[in-house]
Amino acid sequence: QTFFLGDEINLKVIFKEKKSLTSNSPVSIAMPEVKDLLFIKNQKSTQSTDDNYNIHTLSYRLSADNFGTFNIPSAVASIGNQNNNIFGNLSTAKIRKIHSNPLTLTVKPLPDALRIFGDFNIKSSIDKTQATQGKAVNLTVTIHGKGNFEDIQKFSLDIEGATIYSDEAEFSYNQWQQKFAIVGGQDFVIPSFKFDYFDKITQSKKSIATKPISIQIKSKKGVQKPIKKIDQKPSNINDNPPTNNLKYYYLLLGIAIGAFINILFVALKNKQPSKDRSLVNQIKLARGDKALFDLLLPLNMLSLEAILQQLEANIYKNAQHKIRKKDIINAIKFEHKIN
Known part of the structure; x- marks a missing residue:
């Protein structure tokens, strides 16, 4: 018989016993061992009869x-028991062995350097089609x-x-999955x-594929409302103020501009620490x-790379790394030098 590598065939071992010679002696059947061949016995054997024989069938x-x-x-059927003789040694005098016919099988390699044989379908699924910047989209590829x-x-x-993180593939008897x-x-x-x-059914190469999936990424920066500018003109008593008053106004304007620049500088300087303090609070409140x-x-942040790898292993590979939030917060404070 001929079959392709990756396929499997059914093998039956049939033992017939004449009804006229039926005894209560036990029968055991030993399958031969052949390199690169695997025999898997089905759980149940079948019993049947015809006019002359009781028939026992084992399936593999x-x-x-x-x-x-x-x-x-040949497979070997052993009939009878081993008994101890008067000297306490095993005696095989009551065991009779019967040999089956030998078989020749031809296993053909799969064409086109293929490795997989069977009947499959494939699909990919995601947990969301829209995500915010920095948030992960979880993808699962499944072959049934x-x-x-x-x-x-x-x-x-x-x-x-x-940035892509890949889990190790997992499989069972009827499914393969990668996340x-x-x-x-x-x-x-x-x-x-x-x-x-x-393909097992068509006995030819087959290609199956998933469909592309589009993902939209939304910016996590909030849109600021435009600030309405109100022009206030100083009320002048005269349309043509004196020259001294004009110099006075220029002086006040210069002072105001200088104060505004100082305030802007301080605000920009403190913006990042404030943001980081908010991040520290979010880390403290993060659950899971x-x-x-x-x-x-x-x-x-390079200093958080090792912690990210441990978190990834905990989430996607069921690892049990202990994550200390204190270490994360200290790394962020050191990076931006905040109190």
Whole structure:
């Protein structure tokens, strides 16, 4: 029999016992061991009869780890028990062995250097289509179906202008899944994921793919309302004030401009610490690793890189790193030298 690498076939071992010779002796069947072949026994055996025989059927699923031609030796049925003789040694006099016919199998490699065999479908899903700058969009790529999921390689994702965190792929007997967290500074498109495999039904190469997904990124800076400018003209008694009064007005105007510049300088100087104090309060109030991760990621601080990696591992890989908010706050204070 011939089949493709990655596929599996059903193998049956049939043991017949003449009704006229039926005994109560136990029967055990040993399957041969063949390199690169795997025999998986089904849970239940079946019993049936015909006119002359009682028939026992054992079913196996057989798969291969390599391609080529395989010679399977005979399966051996042992009938009877091993008993102790009078000297206390095992005696095999009551055991009778029957051998089945040998088999030859041919396992063909998949064409086009394919690695995956089966019947699959693929989809990608996200938790949001709009996000604020610095907030992550969570993406999940899922492959459903039947086949050798353990051989599916993880996808790589590259989006210009975005930071991408990828989880390790996980799989079960009927599903394969990989998760991503994407942080973008502007609108971006999640590209299509293409998956090639050898289709079990059509016995040919098949390509399936997800659809691209557009993500909108909103700026986190608030829009300031325009300040209405009110021009106030000093009330003059005379349309042509004296020259001395005009000099006096210029002096007052110079003083006012100087005071305004000083106030503006102080405000700009204190703006960043005030912002950082607000950030410190947000960090103190953050509940959970995900909220803390979303706060720290947009800061782009080298001193927080190790903490971000630990948070990512806690969120996406079920790690148990202990995160000290005090260390984060100290790093931010040192960076901006605030009290």
